[in-house]
Amino acid sequence: MAHEPFPVGLTCLSRAESFRDPGTNLHERRVILLIEMVANRLGIPPEISYRIGQASLLHDIGKIAVPVDLLQKSTPLTAEESALIRTHCRRGYDILHWNADALLQLASEIALHHHERHDGTGYPDGIAGDDIPLPCRVVSVCDAYDALRQDRPYRRGLSHEQAMNVPVARRRADVAPAFRPRGALGIREPQ
Numbered sequence: 001m002a003h004e005p006f007p008v009g010l011t012c013l014s015r016a017e018s019f020r021d022p023g024t025n026l027h028e029r030r031v032i033l034l035i036e037m038v039a040n041r042l043g044i045p046p047e048i049s050y051r052i053g054q055a056s057l058l059h060d061i062g063k064i065a066v067p068v069d070l071l072q073k074s075t076p077l078t079a080e081e082s083a084l085i086r087t088h089c090r091r092g093y094d095i096l097h098w099n100a101d102a103l104l105q106l107a108s109e110i111a112l113h114h115h116e117r118h119d120g121t122g123y124p125d126g127i128a129g130d131d132i133p134l135p136c137r138v139v140s141v142c143d144a145y146d147a148l149r150q151d152r153p154y155r156r157g158l159s160h161e162q163a164m165n166v167p168v169a170r171r172r173a174d175v176a177p178a179f180r181p182r183g184a185l186g187i188r189e190p191q
Ligand SMILES: [Fe+2]
Pocket: 059, 060, 088, 114, 115
């Protein structure tokens, strides 16, 4: 059995998620690999970056409260369906924020705010700029990069170069984080 650098409780929950929604679970694990690059670019100490990576393992766990056929839908989502998927941030917070453990506190914060945008156009709270906790900003950039690289029913995944240009060229909340891409510049093509 491979060693995982996570507390066993988080690993169990992650494994349960992987049986229900393997795509989301793989996404979360790819994001962890990107976090170190972005955090390093931002001068975040390695031990803090490691902690952010651990805490981001379950950043989409709230999707277990969303019907799986909606998560895997291949046709455009209705406004109602999009709103339902967006509830995953609050649901993830509710799942993870149940005691004072520092890692769970950080994990719940990341689950809640990883879709916020620098310009305040994100969700669920629409907070902006430095009001968004730094770990959540780091995860948001990595989350958006990984999403852009993946094939979707309505488009092919972008190349590394294309994905790196999106945060500058397009600030639409549905495709890119509206963050200055300073941290994103640390992303290298995953092997
Ligand atoms: Fe998410």
